[in-house]
Amino acid sequence: MSEEKAGWKDRLFGGLKKTSSKLTDNITGLVTKAKLDTEDLDEIEDALIASDLGPAMAAQIREKIAAGRFEKGIDAEGIRQIVEDEIAAVLAPVAEPLDIDAFPRPQVILVIGVNGSGKTTTIAKLAHLFLEQDYGVMLAAGDTFRAAAIGQLKVWADRIGVPIVTGPEGGDAAGVVFDAVKRATAEGIDVLIVDTAGRLQNKRELMDELAKIRRVLGRLNPEAPHDVVLVLDATTGQNALSQIEIFKEVANVTGLVMTKLDGSARGGILVAAAKQFGLPIHAIGVGETIDDLRPFNAQDLARAISGGAQ
Numbered sequence: 001m002s003e004e005k006a007g008w009k010d011r012l013f014g015g016l017k018k019t020s021s022k023l024t025d026n027i028t029g030l031v032t033k034a035k036l037d038t039e040d041l042d043e044i045e046d047a048l049i050a051s052d053l054g055p056a057m058a059a060q061i062r063e064k065i066a067a068g069r070f071e072k073g074i075d076a077e078g079i080r081q082i083v084e085d086e087i088a089a090v091l092a093p094v095a096e097p098l099d100i101d102a103f104p105r106p107q108v109i110l111v112i113g114v115n116g117s118g119k120t121t122t123i124a125k126l127a128h129l130f131l132e133q134d135y136g137v138m139l140a141a142g143d144t145f146r147a148a149a150i151g152q153l154k155v156w157a158d159r160i161g162v163p164i165v166t167g168p169e170g171g172d173a174a175g176v177v178f179d180a181v182k183r184a185t186a187e188g189i190d191v192l193i194v195d196t197a198g199r200l201q202n203k204r205e206l207m208d209e210l211a212k213i214r215r216v217l218g219r220l221n222p223e224a225p226h227d228v229v230l231v232l233d234a235t236t237g238q239n240a241l242s243q244i245e246i247f248k249e250v251a252n253v254t255g256l257v258m259t260k261l262d263g264s265a266r267g268g269i270l271v272a273a274a275k276q277f278g279l280p281i282h283a284i285g286v287g288e289t290i291d292d293l294r295p296f297n298a299q300d301l302a303r304a305i306s307g308g309a310q
């Protein structure tokens with residue numbers, strides 16, 4: 001295994017410790033009897049719900065455990081393995097890295113999400129990921145609503161060494177995006193990542209702004225934006241699900257990135273999101289450094305969430 005890969009696995013399993021220990025403590029703590037009975041199954045289901053996997057997923061896992069283990073000797077590792085396999089089956093179809101395959105270039109990726117979700121950091125981490133794959137990357141500071149957002153993105157752009165197109169605070173976001181696409185096209189850039197304002201408080205304004213960005217983009221390239229990626233903060237738990245619902249309504253979300261899985265005992269929310277919406281999940285964030293965002297392997301992630309050995 002390469003050093004890089006081993007490092008990522010450490011961060012993945014380490015980052016998800018809070019989620020997995022909540023789940024495994026619950027499961028190992030309850031299995032005190034000789035045979036698995038209905039009460040144990042109820043407790044397992046409660047533990048799964050408490051980890052934010054969602055009632056549907058919890059019920060499905062409970063059924064699987066009941067089918068194979070009811071009235072049999074209790075084997076915590078066997079139960080954990082069922083949890084892992086069920087989670088992996090839900091995650092496998094949605095684990096989809098963001099591929100750069102747009103022609104003509106650039107591929108335009110709109111990044112949306114509420115303030116504080118980790119949007120800016122995620123843009124920097126994605127840019128870093130693409131740079132590692134030798135793509136030419138450019139950023140566009142389309143969140144013109146707050147000067148801080150423009151400044152923060154610029155700091156990241158300078159740090160990772162990618163060009164950035166900005167406009168004045170309070171300026172026209174679509175104008176910034178227009179300039180960025182023109183410049184990216186002229187410079188033969190492969191990927192243009194666009195930050196957007198996360199004003200969910202005013203759905204109408206957000207919708208209008210995104211629609212205008214789309215119109216402007218469409219004039220330069222009818223295929224753009226190629227991706228509309230919604231960034232979600234795992235620590236918000238069930239709230240992340242309502243954000244998906246709302247953003248699906250205002251923007252044509254094509255995929256998700258879930259951040260802060262390390263800061264939370266609610267990592268199960270990723271599984272709940274996959275089960276409920278079936279949208280591609282491009283990458284997960286398990287820390288604050290630039291390397292802490294990666295596409296994931298469904299089985300590895302399921303093992304990390306269910307508390308299996310690395």
Ligand SMILES: Nc1nc2c(ncn2[C@@H]2O[C@H](COP(=O)(O)OP(=O)(O)OP(=O)(O)O)[C@@H](O)[C@H]2O)c(=O)[nH]1
Pocket residue numbers: 113114115116117118119120121122149152198259260261262263284285286287288292
């Ligand atoms: N632990 C952890 N922290 C993260 C992760 N991703 C982002 N953060 C942190 O979350 C905070 C908010 O991230 P930003 O990228 O500034 O979020 P934003 O959505 O752009 O927020 P605003 O700038 O407020 O709009 C920062 O302190 C990040 O370092 C992650 O995967 N894990």
